[in-house]
Amino acid sequence: MSHPDPAVATVLHDSELHAESPSIWRHAVRVGAIFGAVAIYLAIIGLLVMLHGRFIIVDVLSLGQACLVAIALGAGIMGAPARGKASTATRLLTGTLAAAVAGAMLAALVVLMVSVDLRWMFIALSPALLTLLTFGLPVLPGILTLIVIASALGAIGVLLSGTPPLIRRAIIAGASAVVIAGVFQELIQIMLQATETIDAIRELFYNWDGLEWTGALAIFIIFAAISLLWAQIIPRIAPAIGPAAIRRRRAFGMLAMLVALIIFPLLAGSYIGQVLMLVGLYILMGMGLNLEVGLAGLLDLGFVAFFAVGAYTTALLTADNPHALAALSFWEAMPIAVMLSIMVGVLFGLPVLGVRGDYLAVATMGLGEIVRVIVSSDFAAPLLGGAQGVLQIPRPSIAGHALADPVQLFYLTLTAAMIAAYIAWRLENSRLGRAWMALRDDEDVAQALGINLVRVKLLAYGLGAAFAGLSGSIFATMLGSVYPSSFQLVISINVLALIIVGGMGSLPGVIVGAAALIGLPELLREFGEYRYLMYGAALIIMMRIRPEGLWPSPTRRRELHSDDELVEQTS
Amino acid sequence: MAPDRNNDLSDAVLATAPPSTWSALRNRIQRLTLVDVALGSLRVLVLAVVIAGTIGTLIKTRYGADQWVDFVLFGVTIGSIYAQVALGYTMVYGVLRLINFAHGDIMMTGAFGGYFVASAADRSGLLASNPVLALALTLLAAIATSTTIALLVERIAYRPFRHVRGFAPMICAIGVSFFLQQTFRGAFGSSVKSYPDLHWEVPKVLIFGFTIPKIDLLVIGCAIISMTVLYLIVNKTRMGTAIRAVSEDAEAAALMGIDVNKVVVFTFFLGGAMAGIAGVFYAFVFKQVYFFIGFTPGIKAFGAAVLGGIGSVPGAMLGGFVLGIFESVGPSLFFDGIGIPAPYQLRDLIAFTLLIMILIFRPNGLLGERLAKQRA
Numbered sequence: 001m002s003h004p005d006p007a008v009a010t011v012l013h014d015s016e017l018h019a020e021s022p023s024i025w026r027h028a029v030r031v032g033a034i035f036g037a038v039a040i041y042l043a044i045i046g047l048l049v050m051l052h053g054r055f056i057i058v059d060v061l062s063l064g065q066a067c068l069v070a071i072a073l074g075a076g077i078m079g080a081p082a083r084g085k086a087s088t089a090t091r092l093l094t095g096t097l098a099a100a101v102a103g104a105m106l107a108a109l110v111v112l113m114v115s116v117d118l119r120w121m122f123i124a125l126s127p128a129l130l131t132l133l134t135f136g137l138p139v140l141p142g143i144l145t146l147i148v149i150a151s152a153l154g155a156i157g158v159l160l161s162g163t164p165p166l167i168r169r170a171i172i173a174g175a176s177a178v179v180i181a182g183v184f185q186e187l188i189q190i191m192l193q194a195t196e197t198i199d200a201i202r203e204l205f206y207n208w209d210g211l212e213w214t215g216a217l218a219i220f221i222i223f224a225a226i227s228l229l230w231a232q233i234i235p236r237i238a239p240a241i242g243p244a245a246i247r248r249r250r251a252f253g254m255l256a257m258l259v260a261l262i263i264f265p266l267l268a269g270s271y272i273g274q275v276l277m278l279v280g281l282y283i284l285m286g287m288g289l290n291l292e293v294g295l296a297g298l299l300d301l302g303f304v305a306f307f308a309v310g311a312y313t314t315a316l317l318t319a320d321n322p323h324a325l326a327a328l329s330f331w332e333a334m335p336i337a338v339m340l341s342i343m344v345g346v347l348f349g350l351p352v353l354g355v356r357g358d359y360l361a362v363a364t365m366g367l368g369e370i371v372r373v374i375v376s377s378d379f380a381a382p383l384l385g386g387a388q389g390v391l392q393i394p395r396p397s398i399a400g401h402a403l404a405d406p407v408q409l410f411y412l413t414l415t416a417a418m419i420a421a422y423i424a425w426r427l428e429n430s431r432l433g434r435a436w437m438a439l440r441d442d443e444d445v446a447q448a449l450g451i452n453l454v455r456v457k458l459l460a461y462g463l464g465a466a467f468a469g470l471s472g473s474i475f476a477t478m479l480g481s482v483y484p485s486s487f488q489l490v491i492s493i494n495v496l497a498l499i500i501v502g503g504m505g506s507l508p509g510v511i512v513g514a515a516a517l518i519g520l521p522e523l524l525r526e527f528g529e530y531r532y533l534m535y536g537a538a539l540i541i542m543m544r545i546r547p548e549g550l551w552p553s554p555t556r557r558r559e560l561h562s563d564d565e566l567v568e569q570t571s
Numbered sequence: 572m573a574p575d576r577n578n579d580l581s582d583a584v585l586a587t588a589p590p591s592t593w594s595a596l597r598n599r600i601q602r603l604t605l606v607d608v609a610l611g612s613l614r615v616l617v618l619a620v621v622i623a624g625t626i627g628t629l630i631k632t633r634y635g636a637d638q639w640v641d642f643v644l645f646g647v648t649i650g651s652i653y654a655q656v657a658l659g660y661t662m663v664y665g666v667l668r669l670i671n672f673a674h675g676d677i678m679m680t681g682a683f684g685g686y687f688v689a690s691a692a693d694r695s696g697l698l699a700s701n702p703v704l705a706l707a708l709t710l711l712a713a714i715a716t717s718t719t720i721a722l723l724v725e726r727i728a729y730r731p732f733r734h735v736r737g738f739a740p741m742i743c744a745i746g747v748s749f750f751l752q753q754t755f756r757g758a759f760g761s762s763v764k765s766y767p768d769l770h771w772e773v774p775k776v777l778i779f780g781f782t783i784p785k786i787d788l789l790v791i792g793c794a795i796i797s798m799t800v801l802y803l804i805v806n807k808t809r810m811g812t813a814i815r816a817v818s819e820d821a822e823a824a825a826l827m828g829i830d831v832n833k834v835v836v837f838t839f840f841l842g843g844a845m846a847g848i849a850g851v852f853y854a855f856v857f858k859q860v861y862f863f864i865g866f867t868p869g870i871k872a873f874g875a876a877v878l879g880g881i882g883s884v885p886g887a888m889l890g891g892f893v894l895g896i897f898e899s900v901g902p903s904l905f906f907d908g909i910g911i912p913a914p915y916q917l918r919d920l921i922a923f924t925l926l927i928m929i930l931i932f933r934p935n936g937l938l939g940e941r942l943a944k945q946r947a
Contacts, residue, residue, distance in 0.1 A: 045757030123760045350609040358670045358741045363930040366923040373920045378913040533753035539746025
């Protein structure tokens, strides 16, 4: 994981960087210890070994090793005092010290693993981890190598942070390109194999196992060069940009993205189609929850209930199954599912109208859990199928042609998401949207301004539920079956996490968040079991470092950074 | 206030009451909104299920007296565990006004910490030869684990949000909850580990003609001891006084020279210790431990804390016992009578319904008044 640990920021914040030399050294040791602790943590939970299983460059560098490299570099960069606060020699030494401390902590872990058998407790402290940390050498030379390499990387980190921004940016661009090209090699190779001529390019960089080191070098150079050239070109065209040009460029960018989204799954095949479809479903849900949480400020943890209503309604109305109530087509069932979701949303919102803040989160979570308990019980089994679920839901068909392929279903999801995005966008800028925002900012003031709280809140629940219902409806037809176990609380948390990561109240943020939290773990399949760890960490880290999200809405950015702007204006 | 009853009353009153009362009532009915009707019907619905179910079950006489004793006893046992977890919620809420969403998972960490000592003691034969020592060591390990993690969580995830309003602290707490679960899943595996057996020679005792499992007595006894100790700490020591002062008014307490930081840390320590003890006994009762065991009991214990009145220490204890008994007796008493198959599957339904009803209708709980009013 390349995320810096949240504790680091605090430590940096707390300690006095300006003080004289003894505290500089203490600071370095402290930062080194924190980075070391992060490395040990990653080792103990088994993530390092798992990352080690995926190569970036075949037989040269694995993702796990890259992770350790990033930790050593980070320790060096954060451990050294800021530039200008100390001489380069001092910075080099402190950075090296910090990285050496981190390396020494990992070495201590190695010694502990060799001398005491801890595997009966910590299942991840495996021989594979030992090999990774000691480079396959015997213990003593292994840990010495570990510490030396860590120290060297720490020094390199300090040197890197001292290079001019232009070169630093080029290095970062090149390195990121190599990581992406290496980690997603399977996907890229499949796409490059589409035609003979491109396939020749593929063979330059890749072999069957992944990226070759020559290819990695070439990619690094190409992307670093592009970054340098880009920096040369941008200032030349920058003066020409006015508001109209920006708007034109943005429209062009969106159009290009849409075209890419339409063509990309055709090239990349059905697996990517499925991943994109799942991302699309979560975008739909994210936009719905965004109305509730992002705009109206109603923290709803029972959101999965609406998703379940949409899915079960579609299932019961269309399935070829004894539980089915009717034999409608998907196109007839979907509007009914959405309407029913709206009704359930309003019913759901009614009792909790008077509950505020944190209590609302717990109350809605309780409501969601009640729905799940009932759906999976024998009590409701005659109607809903109980734990066995409802099977044999047909795929939607257009003019007699069933949309059986994931890519075709993705286009259905994409269409639904675009319509929903348009609705959400119009809602955001409507009278109702402004009422929601007033409600979010201060409920009492909103009421005093004549906003009908009951109406506005129920509309938030109902419309939010509509999006989730639509998503659930498509989900049911995608899977062809629905089970109560698909509607756990964790879905609500997923959706919440993605709008937090993207930026609360921001539509593009929902897309960014879904791509990062749903798409990425799907592409890195073997890390699937660590995805919830990632969600938890993402929630904490985002709240601490960037509470406005990756792509914040303009209002929210202003609110959270009004102080900074004031400072900028005055200085 | 149930609206339909109001309607009946108004008809009756119409003829006899003096016009002033009549118009007051009429006024009230006119002011009834859709929301009042919905909330009223929710109450009526829940009450109807409870009453119909109880009558139905009692008429059927499907369960004998000793079965009811079993249910109640199990309820008290599980309730004493909820009570200990609820104490953590209530005290942290008192000093920080924060719902420590991850508290249930801190209980899970305690259960894990205890598990490794208990299973080691079981393998070495200590658990059989000297169960008291083994149990003490298990509890010690559990408390050490859960308090360490509670303090780390406070330092890393909660302290930066001490003065932040809005969602951020709550969302961060949800993140912590997931983070803890997944960390333990990664480190110790996702399989369900069976907690060692306590090797009673006679697992049950006969009291007043009822056979009672010894484990229940052990759990209840230890819970009462730990809660008494906690009560004494909060009410009789200087630190306890400081905790109460900070709950009352953190700023005023700080002005009086109380180190609020220290109080908060100590509160997390106390809450973590209680959760650790609760975790071990929860695992002993259900004989298993895995990374998710803390979550649902955690939410229920939060419900217990609100039920007792959040911020109130005796309230949390009361709430825990009430919730435990409701949950244990409820499925048979309320659901069996109205002919619901497999009522045990709906056990969680009772706890969650109770939680929601309290949040909606009586957010200040049974014993707490002041705190809840401030936020509601």
